[in-house]
Amino acid sequence: MSTVLQSLSTELADAVESAGRAVVAIHARRRIPASGVHWRPGVVVATNHTISRDENITATLPDGTTAPATLAGRDPGTDLAVLKLAGQKVSTASLRLDPSPKVGELVIALGRPGPSLTASWGVVSRVDGPWRTWQGAEIDSLLRLDLAIYDGFSGGPLIDGAGRVLGINTSALARGVPVTIPVATVERIVGELLEHGAIRRAYLGIGTQQVRVPESLARKLELKGDVALLVVSLEPGGPADRDGLLLGDVLLELGGAAVSDAADVLAKLGGEGVGKPLAARVIRGGQVKMLQLTPGERPTSRAA
Amino acid sequence: MTAQVRTRGAATGAGVLWNGGESGARGLVITNAHVVRGDRATIELSDGAVARARVVARDRKRDLAALEFEPGRAMAATVVRDSPPLRVGELVIAIGHPGGLVGAATLGIVQATESAREGRAPRWIRADVRLAPGFSGGPLADATGRLVGVNTMMQGNLALAVPAAAVEAWVRRSHAPVAP
Numbered sequence: 001m002s003t004v005l006q007s008l009s010t011e012l013a014d015a016v017e018s019a020g021r022a023v024v025a026i027h028a029r030r031r032i033p034a035s036g037v038h039w040r041p042g043v044v045v046a047t048n049h050t051i052s053r054d055e056n057i058t059a060t061l062p063d064g065t066t067a068p069a070t071l072a073g074r075d076p077g078t079d080l081a082v083l084k085l086a087g088q089k090v091s092t093a094s095l096r097l098d099p100s101p102k103v104g105e106l107v108i109a110l111g112r113p114g115p116s117l118t119a120s121w122g123v124v125s126r127v128d129g130p131w132r133t134w135q136g137a138e139i140d141s142l143l144r145l146d147l148a149i150y151d152g153f154s155g156g157p158l159i160d161g162a163g164r165v166l167g168i169n170t171s172a173l174a175r176g177v178p179v180t181i182p183v184a185t186v187e188r189i190v191g192e193l194l195e196h197g198a199i200r201r202a203y204l205g206i207g208t209q210q211v212r213v214p215e216s217l218a219r220k221l222e223l224k225g226d227v228a229l230l231v232v233s234l235e236p237g238g239p240a241d242r243d244g245l246l247l248g249d250v251l252l253e254l255g256g257a258a259v260s261d262a263a264d265v266l267a268k269l270g271g272e273g274v275g276k277p278l279a280a281r282v283i284r285g286g287q288v289k290m291l292q293l294t295p296g297e298r299p300t301s302r303a304a
Numbered sequence: 305m306t307a308q309v310r311t312r313g314a315a316t317g318a319g320v321l322w323n324g325g326e327s328g329a330r331g332l333v334i335t336n337a338h339v340v341r342g343d344r345a346t347i348e349l350s351d352g353a354v355a356r357a358r359v360v361a362r363d364r365k366r367d368l369a370a371l372e373f374e375p376g377r378a379m380a381a382t383v384v385r386d387s388p389p390l391r392v393g394e395l396v397i398a399i400g401h402p403g404g405l406v407g408a409a410t411l412g413i414v415q416a417t418e419s420a421r422e423g424r425a426p427r428w429i430r431a432d433v434r435l436a437p438g439f440s441g442g443p444l445a446d447a448t449g450r451l452v453g454v455n456t457m458m459q460g461n462l463a464l465a466v467p468a469a470a471v472e473a474w475v476r477r478s479h480a481p482v483a484p
Contacts, residue, residue, distance in 0.1 A: 009395035009447035012413060016393030108393060108413075118416040119393045120432040120461075148432055148461035150415065 015163035016108060016119050021091040022165075023156060025060035025112040026069070026083070028053055033060070035111045035156035036069075036083060037168060038090045043194070044083040045186055046155040048074045049172040051081050059083070061090055064115050073193030077137025077201055077298075078181060079154075079170045082193040093157060096164035097183050101143060103127050108159050109145070109169050109178070113152025122147025133173050136201060136266045136298075140188075143167060143180040153178065202273030202295035204245075205238020206231050208262055211250060213283070221288050227260040228252045228283070239296035246284065253281035254293070269295055305382040305443050305451065306399045307333045308348040308406060309371070311340055318400040318442025319347060320382055320454055322475060325375025333357060333371040334471060335441030336456055337364050345371055349379060350407065361478040366466060367456050368474055369441075382443065384468045385450035390414050395447045396431050398455050398463065400439030410434055415462055429453040429465040439463075 022038040026046045034050030036059065044059065051057070051074065059069045067088050074081035101107065101124045111118045128142035145158065149171055157165040158180040167180035192199055208229035218226050229251040234241050251259055255268045255278040268278060273295045280291045307319040317339030323332035333347050340359055347357045357371035394414045402408050412433025418426035431444060435458055444453040444465040453465030 005395060005447040012395060013391035013393040017391065020392070116416055116418060117392050118430075119413060120415060121393075121413045150432075150460070150462065 011161060012108065012121070015159060015161055016110065016117065017163075019093065019108075019157060019159045019163040019165065020110055020112075020117040021062050022093040023062065023110050023112045023117060024085075024090065025114055025152070026050065026057065026155060027060070028057040032113050032151045034154050035113065035152045037093050037155070037157045037165065038085070039093055039095075039186070039190060041092055042085055042088075043072070043190065044069060044085050045168055045190060046081045046083060047168065047170045047172065048076050048079045048081045049170070050154050057083065059085055060112065060115055061088060062112075062117075073197040075137065075189055075193060075199040077133055077135040077199060078139060078185060078189050079133070079172050080168065080181060080186060080189045080193070082190055093165040094163065095183050096160060096166055097187075100141060100182070101127060101160070101166050106161055107145065107147070107166065109147055109149075109153055109156060110159060111150060111152030111156035113150075118150055118152055120148045120150055120153075132263055132266050136203070136269060137199070138185075138270070139173075139181060140184040141182050143182055144174075145169075145178040145180060147178060149176075149178050200274055201298045202269035203238075203298040204240040204265070204269070204293060204295055205235030206240045206245065206265075207233030208251060208265065210260065213250065217283070217286065221283065223252065225258050225260055229259055229262070229265070240293055243293045244291055245280070245282070245293060248284075250283040251280060252283060252288070254278055305445070305449075306350055306401075306407065307335075308401045309333070309335050309339050309441060310346040310348070311342055311344070313346075315401055315404040315438065316340070316345075317438060317440040318455075319371065320441070320443045320451060320471075321349065321379065322370075322382060324349075324379030324381045326378045326381060331355065331357075331373040331375035332475075333373065334454060334475065335369050335371060336367045336454065337362050337369045338367055339441040340369050340371065347371060347373055348406075351379065353377070361475075363474060363478065366470070366474060368454070368466065368471065370475060370478070382451045383449070384472055385446055385448075385452050386469065390417050390429065390446075390452060392417055396433060396452060397445045397447075397449075398431070398433050398435055398439055398442065399445070400435070400442035400455065402436035402438035404438070408438075410439075412463070426467060427470075429467050431463045431465060432461070433463045434461070435463045
């Protein structure tokens with residue numbers, strides 16, 4: 001019986017050791033450093049929220065030495081950041097794109113909040129389809145974890161029992177609940193950040209709230225659904241404000257599709273939507289009105 | 305290798321059976337100083353034997369205490385793992401008595417191994433294992449059942465254990481071996 005435990009123990013420690021060779025510490029904020037993963041030769045992936053300065057960033061490598069790193073781009077939407085690390089001999093992570101993780105699969109979260117490696121273990125607690133972060137970025141699949149978070153968790157990799165990377169961990173996308181950004185999403189964002197330095201993401205500058213349209217009004221206006229979106233905030237000078245949307249308008253349709261949830265609006269935006277007008281159907285003063293809204297590019301400032 | 309430690313009738317924690325009275329020596333249980341407040345305690349061994357014990361050494365700073373008792377029949381003592389060094393990710397098992405429950409075990413992994421700086425031994429073993437009150441003073445063992453540390457406290461989600469080597473050194477230093 002002890003041999004089963006012993007071999008599991010050895011395999012776990014082997015997985016940690018091999019994957020740990022690609023995990024670095026990122027010094028880009030006060031106090032405790034965060035983690036990063038050497039994703040491709042010379043390219044380190046980390047989390048955006050743990051990088052509070054754009055310059056004077058250093059990385060502690062697995063061998064304990066320190067090297068300068070430069071910020072290549074960051075994306076608040078997915079909480080990812082890409083750094084460049086020149087001329088260093090660090091292993092690159094071995095990635096597992098397929099098969100996707102399963103609920104109940106044994107996983108390990110690695111971190112390097114300083115010179116030494118840390119690990120916590122647990123299981124994948126939820127796997128689901130694509131989802132959007134509160135800033136509108138699309139993540140290819142939802143991966144929630146049942147494991148403990150320690151210093152250095154964010155920016156570190158989630159690995160499987162063989163030491164292969166399943167994604168980048170962050171505690172900043174779901175109110176402190178540990179979430180993993182899957183390999184597919186990281187690959188896409190790394191590619192875009194290396195090319196453009198930022199992720200173009202369309203936005204309208206509105207805040208909305210779900211409202212039920214009174215039945216009589218819905219019948220009178222011949223609406224399909226009975227839930228729409230009340231505009232409760234409007235960024236002054238933002239795209240929607242410029243195009244004449246008013247506070248109190250009730251948004252029924254955008255780009256030809258009914259909207260009953262903020263996610264429906266985000267689905268019409270995305271990176272390619274910048275500058276392309278969308279037809280908007282709204283209720284204003286009891287009447288249906290058509291507007292043209294042209295999404296702008298979401299500012300890339302940290303607070304965006 | 306686990307003993308339950310009771311003071312004034314209440315189960316207060318766990319202990320490590322350091323010496324089970326083999327070759328006629330007196331029995332010795334190591335636990336946390338915060339588990340035994342007074343000078344006396346009752347210990348219950350894993351075979352159900354109950355013995356009265358006396359505190360013969362205590363170190364509040366290291367949070368360690370040594371309890372001596374008269375063993376009924378000899379029991380095999382704890383085997384300490386001296387080498388190889390612990391690896392991050394390795395399995396560890398904590399045994400204790402949460403809520404007075406006897407012999408509860410919880411499985412986790414080594415969370416971090418502090419690099420021994422300038423030849424100094426690491427002060428704590430950090431384990432990703434969920435401990436409850438009642439695990440204090442009990443053993444943290446590796447996958448083969450050898451002692452790697454004495455569970456002492458939780459820091460957030462992290463269990464901190466005094467490394468077995470440090471316990472060994474402390475026992476040697478502070479507890480004059482009882483000659484039979």
